[in-house]
Amino acid sequence: MSNYGESNGDLNVYEKQLEGHDLGENGDGSGNGVILGIDGGTTSTVCVCIPFFPSSKTLPKPLPILGRAVSGCSNHNSVGETAARDTLEEVMAEALSKSGSNWSTVHAVCLGVSGVNHPTDQERILYWLREIFPSHVKLYVRNDAVAALASGTMGKLHGCVLIAGTGCISYGFAEDGREARASGAGPVLGDWGRYVLHIWCVDSSLRYAVVLCVNCSGYGIAAKALTAVIRAHDGRGPQTMLTDKILKAIHLSSPEELIGWTYADPSWARIAALVPEVVSCAEACDQVATKILVDAVQDLALSVKAVVQRLSLCGEDGNGSFPVVMVGGVLEANRTWDIGEEVVKCIQDQFPGAHPIRPQVEPAVGAALLAWNFLMKESTENCHS
DSSP states (O other): OOOOTTTTOOHHHHGGGOTTSOOOTTSSSGGGOEEEEEEEOSSOEEEEEEEOOTTOSSOOSSOOOOEEEEESOOOHHHHOHHHHHHHHHHHHHHHHHHHTOOGGGEEEEEEEETTOOSHHHHHHHHHHHHTTSOTTSEEEEEOHHHHHHHHHHTTOOOEEEEEESSSEEEEEEOTTSOEEEEEOSTTTTTTTSOOEEEEEEETTEEEEEEEEOOOOSHHHHHHHHHHHHHHHHHTSSOOOTHHHHHHHHTTOSSTHHHHHHHHHOOOHHHHHTTHHHHHHHHHTTOHHHHHHHHHHHHHHHHHHHHHHHHHTTTOTTSOOOEEEEEESGGGOOOSSSOHHHHHHHHHHHHOTTEEEEOOSSOHHHHHHHHHHHHHHHHHHHHHHO
């Protein structure tokens, strides 16, 4: 993943650029209170604290970051409810402390958390937050893919995001508010080659769609590579450079040891960390590694295509323009064998209007931008009611 710690900003750098905005009594915007944005992924959780600008129709560019904190996994499906809740509270407290703020100054919180796949997941996390914040604080809980989308569209919910890191998911919004997602069901339900479509209807209108595709995440790529090593060793598959490359990377001397290594700690991130070894072998023209990456590219593109078609983002003629926000370490290889570039080519072959975006801010900032946009929308609606 990209290191956004510096690119998000330092308040000292931004002070001269905030002229014309209501900064409040402290001069940094925090006098009006603050907004918290959280990106909770499978590997880590990031929280940023930004000023709340109640009288501004637009936010300053670049956006001032008052405080930033990083902690561990907050996916309740991975670490359990207690650990996930503790992580969220810890990371918010640290970000507030670094910003010089406290719980009472918070106007709104937006959490983009992996593992939020159903309204019951949202309600569970909202319940945790309600025990921390007073009732006037606006709370928004969405899947972490929504925050990632907002990081590329600066808070606007339109278009599609593709995340490919430890896990993978594609998520999109149509301009009329319909949502769709593909993948993101975890390594067990990735189904390794088939897909199933589930649709939930609310008030007799389609509101949400899920497509579970082949597991094309970092975990899926690396797991297929590990399988290829075992198959090559026992004679069920072709010999591959992956054997020596992976064994060297994890300090093992033989494929027999690989079984014990894998099941001693089958955590998603630990397995996914082997993706660079697969890319290296593909760059050296290893056919097994190349096929694994080619299959991953096809499946990643398929997950985007499923969302685009479900929401008709490409328009009636198939040539309509829409953003595709690209997030995650698998898509940011910057190698000769560039998975992200190949995925974009595959998408644009079918949808020439797809416009790839590499976010300039991290998903936690996207979550904060979402909270600000939600607040402004509610304020406008209240003024007209």
